[in-house]
Amino acid sequence: MKDIKEIISYLKDKGFIYSGSSIYGGLANSWDFGPLGAMLKDNIKNEWKKFFVDKQENIFHLDTGIILNPKVWEASGHVGKFNDPMIDCKECKTRFRADHLIEQEKNIDAENWSFEKQTELIQKDIKCPVCQKQNWTEARAFELMFKTSGSKTSEEETLYLRPETAQGVFINFKNVIDTMNAKIPFGIGQVGKSFRNEVTPGNFIFRTKEFEQLELEFFIKENDSQKYFNLYLDKIKSFLLSLGLNKANIKQEEVDKDSLAHYSKRTVDFEYNFPFGYGELLGIADRGSFDLSNHSNFSNESLEYHDQKNNEKYIPHIIETSMGVERLFLAIISELLKTEQDGETERDVLKLPYTLTPYKASIMPLTNKLEEEANNLFKDLLTKDLGPINFLKGGSIGKRYRKQDAIGTMFCITFDFDSLEDKKVTIRNRDTMIQERIDIANIKTYIEQNAG
């Protein structure tokens, strides 16, 4: 696995990720996804949606607002409670998340300690890792929700940017039942941006203030919690392997009872062995009936499910899987960007599964003299629903192969002088590097059969 500096410079150089707001001198810890990054991100989201929503018989998809009625965040327990402990070094002014500092310097899990206890240990025993001095503020609450405001008649109203997509799902639970004839057990998935004013964003795109989540809320009867929790544990494992991640780099961590979030009865985190060490990739939680009960109480709307067949009414329980697109993106690149020996030289190759590759194929004229004919073939292939393909001229064919290997393009198709006569092209496979001569008319079928 490459180190994080190599990965960042690779992603910047190739057009996957740019530093945010760079022409204005940047904005700390913000990143923009370039053309290839946007394509890869879309492919990750599509794969998630295919796997968890489209290929399931009882899962629906939603697209709810980023700004919701602020009561939603009172009912969910976020207002006033969604805080992290922040502590500052008075000497060099560096800010830390207190529990992370304790974990990092003393290897103690202090996530559930009171702010006083965290302050006491840090002030007594920890030097600032940046300036080595020991002069700390108190640890104090840092509100994670981003506030904004909207005008309601003549008054300003405090509104929040959602810190998770899940609440939009819970508040539409009844709408989905009423309009889609949904019957328990069923699920609702949502993909979208979430925002958290993290105390210490960092580790590249691992922790940022805005990010995208892939969340699935599965509504069940209480007694079925264990069964569906285990089912989703298995589904998550298959999904992660289908993205090309290696089992050996994935760790499953049962969160101990004392560290559970306020809404959770059980949580299992999946951690990935990133270049900077293990970090949370996703979580699966048994949220019990916490969310629907609270929304029911706060809104005065009954969110009971009426099981007409058995004539019973109850508040469903929820099994949630929640993952971050950027963390999956970083794990996939860390895992699949390889430098391989190719004869006397080396090549960088991004071994993405076909479904994730930004470009499925690249069309190359052997020399610029063949540009027009090769470009006609390219334009024709664009109409064949192969997915994104590109056209690459100039430079030696070997160098062009390398360029495409490095961005994960699965097939390179070379149009040469013989192609004018025999209506064939040479197609080269990214992973095996085997080249075959095939009929132009068969390109689509060949790709479909060899996409892997």
Ligand code: ATP
């Ligand atoms: P962490 O402990 O790393 O802060 P969390 O437990 O608060 O994460 P959840 O609330 O469970 O995270 O969110 C679900 C998923 O959303 C996480 O597993 C992660 O993939 C993603 N995620 C959460 N916060 C961020 C962030 N600031 N930047 C990028 N992705 C994030």
